[in-house]
Amino acid sequence: MMACSLLSAALVASGRVTYQPIRSSSQLLKIASLAALFCLSVVLGNVSLSYIPVSFTQAIGATTPAFTAVLSFIIFAQSEHWKVYMSLIPIIVGIIIASHAEPLFHIIGFIAAVSATSARAMKSVLQGHLLADPQERMGSLSLLMYMAPMACVALIPATMYFEPDAARVAFELGRQGQFWILLAMNSFLAYFVNLTNFLVTRQTSALTLQVLGNAKGVVTVIASVAYFKNPVNAMTMGGYAITIAGVVMYSRAKKSGKRPTEVSPSLMMDVMDESARLLVGAETPRKEKTGRTKDTNV
8 A cells, every 4th residue: 555655646746647636525535435444354354364264255255246236226326237136146156166165154253254345345336436426536546546545554553453573574574685576566566456446447337346356266266277286176167167157147247238328438448548648648638428338348
């Protein structure tokens, strides 16, 4: 989060990105809530790992798309075609099968994992609102610039409580020059991961982001097997095959369920647009959308 703050501020200071001020106290409160939800999901996720197996937390985390769909409907009355909701079933079930959910249950770990999943889903819904709402719309980079320092400040006391020796261990590892290089690379990549997260949410939806999050597990497994030669069994591959089928169903359901008056521009075009603005040092005014073309991003 500190790297996200510094890199975002550096881009704004360079003049390559137009500065977007916070327009209202309501907008500020929502950004602060976004940062708090991010920290809450991180802290509770780590707490859950102290009580239940990783596989169990992954199985619970796989239900994030369902939480996102419910919260979007309750808070902002955003509904999807029934086929979209049906496609979430194989996406969630596939990850649960692949994660080898074990019958090891602990009430504290379970509550922490479910709460972390809920916070993650709520964060996606809220960031989607801040990126798309006509009255409070904010660019992806600007939103990250404001949210990151708030999240960083909130994580400091949590880190001191749960990992009191973190600073000492970091300095000990820092005696090796390679540690700082790896830390810098990790921070740089984390910035672009968070920025891309906002871009995907802005051009698709909070629900699509979480569906892609489950699909990311498939890519991770394939990369792990290809690079690290990690062994996988038939159940794992079968679970991820179900998830891939669910993602394909979700994509088709989103296309077939589009209303003719809704338009969503291509995510790739938006990424290219954002990159071009950074390169030329000016931000192109965004045209108002009057309809939605077919979504080919999933």
